[in-house]
Amino acid sequence: MSASSEANVRSLPLQDRHARAGARFGAFGEWNVPLYYTSILEEHKAVRTRAGIFDISHMGEFFFRGSGAAKFLNNLLPRDIESQKPGRALYMPLLREDGTIVDDIIVYRYSADEFLMILNAGNIEKDYNWIKRWVPADVEFRNASDELGLLALQGPATEEIAARIFPEIDLKSVAYYGFLKWNNGMIARTGYTGERGFEIMAPHKDLVAVWDNILDVGAGPCARPTNDAGAHRGAPLHCVPVGFGARDTLRLEAGMPLYGHDMNDEITPLELGIEWAIDLQKKSFIGHDALLKQKQSGITKKLIGFEMLDRGIPRQGQEIQKSGKKIGEVTSGSFAPTLEKNIGLGYVASENSEIGSEIEIMIREKSLKSRVVELPFYRRSK
């Protein structure tokens, strides 16, 4: 239970804001990040019922510019980039020839010849080196990760807060996975919590003002109801800063996989269950042939969601069994604050992945009953 300090630790651009807000810090890869400010449970609840603001500036940003950019990315990536419209974002895996996942990314089309890619912090160097070897002469490829920061504003009261922070921008016109350029950055309707919300990218120097404004406005009263039942009208918005602890419980409830846990260099998108994020109809992309072959022959393991029937919290690395025999391993697990259940993700042999089938999780040498359930665990009411 003791905090350790290491030499090569990187701080977020808003480090002093987090410290001032009373953050408890911890390691996330090479980054020193706020784990929570008040309590993971409180912050989780704030995002599900009101609004929360996250500093996710550790994430990486690459730019692709030039007349050959669209064609290049269409060959590199598993979705249809050439018909992607400016102002639209697409989630997908970045793949190797054998179909394994280098990273999971979002690609934003700025214009005919310009694209942004947002990627996982822990993979910046790996992704850069992987992509660089394929980049042709007519594409300018740039890593802007050290210049740009990212904030995520998430929760049902998000619309109202964003409308007041950015009065000059028509955010209503931005659809899910749409974005608008803004002030050397952009604002996208994306997120990693299962709630509605925005992600705001800006140069580090502009980020502090956005953070402060959101918390200022978020401390004020709510003018409009945040749902049809009229909830929260007139009540304080109570937008709070949210740490990486609640970010993890929120994304897990929403059934969103995390790189380095639920996927890695040895997993394919078919095993991960994100076939919707690859387009096998495309003639070719890196990994296309391997995945087509895997689809035809069938996958041998598959990511499942499960909920505990016995008392116990599943954790990464624990064994998954069926009738006392090992069938796989837990990759993420936690108490789910909104569901008030203990849930997890893990890989099992495909024949054991059927929804409703009973499995066991080995927790501290005890075999505890669990059941395969449909993903996501949590879906917000529309």
Next chain:
Amino acid sequence: MNFPKELRYTKSHEWARKEGNKVTVGITDYAQKEISDVVFVELPKLQQSAQQGKTVAVVESVKAAFDIYAPVTGKVAKTNTQLESDPALVNQDCYGRGWFYEIEMLNAAEWDSLMTAEQYEKNLKQEIK
């Protein structure tokens, strides 16, 4: 942080309260703050034997699991089953309704090996330096 004078303490952040040969055990104010939101408690079985310094219970936060060690050797006589349905009691009232279990102490001399509140606070200051 609050460390009641009438209790004894361990380096691993348990507190102990003695009545006759019965010793009630919980975790300290420092421990509950460090662990943060307690969402799960695994209690020992009744009549299970407990050995000084060995794991007898587990407490879990949203993020991680922590072992709870026995401050003295003996048999588990009672457990606070309320923690199973309301683990947040550990955060709300760590020296009261957040107690974990009671041990019937076998060797009274072990009690004297535990730290006083003053010794615990001193030890804690060095640990978190």
